[in-house]
Amino acid sequence: MDLDAYQAVHAASWQRLDELTRARRRTGAEADELVRLYQAAATDLxxxxxxxxxxxxxxxxxxLVARARAAIAGTHEPSWRDVVRFVVSTVPAVFYRLRWWTVGVMVAFLAVAVVAGVWVATNPDALDALMPPAAQREYVDNAFASYYDPGIGFAATVWTHNALLTALCIGTGITGVGPVYFMWANAVSVGNIGGMMAAHDALDVFLTLIAPHGMLELTAVFVAGAAGLKVFWAWLAPGPRTRGRALAEEARALFTAAIGLVGVLALSGLVEGFVTGSDLLWWVKILIGAAALAAFWVYTLVLGRRAVRAGETGDLEADRAGYSLAVAG
Structure with missing residues (x-):
């Protein structure tokens, strides 16, 4: 093929296509012409x-063909707008929709933890079953406090570990067993440690080291448990929706919760990494932890309520989810 001759024949149509792709507004006839020239240029290419x-x-x-395709299909809004919308609307809407589930999980978690703690603290056999007496004393006097080693490395380790566990809790939600086991195991673990510390007259040490970061960290755990159980409930009791649609809608929305909890746990990790083990006064540490928890609930209740009232669910829009089709007119 003579490339120069081929270009000479098609140069005018390519130039016209370039003009149409650069135009800010087009008439209906120009839009039809743009599509026709785009198809021809793609064939030429x-x-x-x-x-x-x-x-x-x-x-x-x-x-040229790529620009024409973008002009026909439309360009996506700048990614930073997506990020802003996700942070100030989508995530808080999901957290808001989970608020009562979160409270329910919290009450159940704390009940199990308190029962486990009282049992260990008042039952010598249960206490010794955790670890030998010498190991208990070493843990209470040194190991528990030394675990909280201030620094960015410790904060990053805690963050990634907790983010993975909460994601798994949500991801296994459809089983119904995964979230329950995750909540139960964590509640019993917290209760056992608290009970052992109390049995050795170190409950104050336990509370002052757990409270600063634990208020927000455990809230993230409660949200993860709530999200996982809500996926299971959507499958079990879909309501007026089909079971498949209910499960798909809740799973997509609550996957957003998993992403949002990464940010929540990042803040908790910073508190745990730089506040919990620091030399600050104990009441200052708790005040910082309480402020972080308050920020989460303000974010959830204020922005979340506003987003939900505006129709945000955390799921994809109906057309993108495949539940509606575009129509003309």
């Missing part, structure tokens, strides 16, 4: 690639 693959021509025509 394929022909040149197969018959006379000149790099310069292929590059120039590829860019």
């Amino acid at each position: 394929s022909t040149i690639r197969s018959a006379a693959p000149d790099p310069e021509t292929v590059t120039r025509l590829s860019q």
Whole structure:
């Protein structure tokens, strides 16, 4: 194929296509012309690639075809707008929709933890079953406090570990067993440690080291448990929706909760990494932890309520989810 002759024949249509792609507004006839010229240019590009693959021509025509495709399909809004909408609308809406589930999980968690703690603290056999007496004393006097080693490395480790566990809790929600086991195991663990510390007259040490970061960290755990159980409930009791649609809608929305909890746990990790083990006064540490928890609930209740009232669910829009089709007119 004579590439120069081919370009001479099609140059006018390529130039016209370039003009139409650069136009800010187009009439209906121009839009039809744009589509027609785009299809022709795409064919021309394929022909040149197969018959006379000149790099310069292929590059120039590829860019033209790509711009024309964007002009026809429309460009997506800037990604930063998506990020802002996700942070100030989508995530808080999901947290808001989970608020009562979160409170329910919290009450059950604390009940189990308190029962486990009282049992260990008042039952010598249960206490010794945790670890030998010498190991208990070492843990109470040194190991528990030394665990909270201030620094960015410790904060990052705690963050990634907790984020993974909460994601698994949500991800296994459809089983119904995963979230329950996750909540139960964590509640019993917290209760056992608290009970052992109390049995050795160190409950104050336990509370002052757990409270600063634990208020927000445990709230994130409660949200994860609530999200997982809500997925299971959507499958068990879909209501007026089909079971498949109910499960899909809740799972997509609550996957947003998993992403949102990454940010919540990052803040909790910073508190645990730089506040809990620091030399600050104990009441200052707790005040910082309480402020972090208050910030979470203000974020959830204020922004979340506003987003839900505006129709935000955390799920995809109906057309993107495949539940509605675009129609003309």
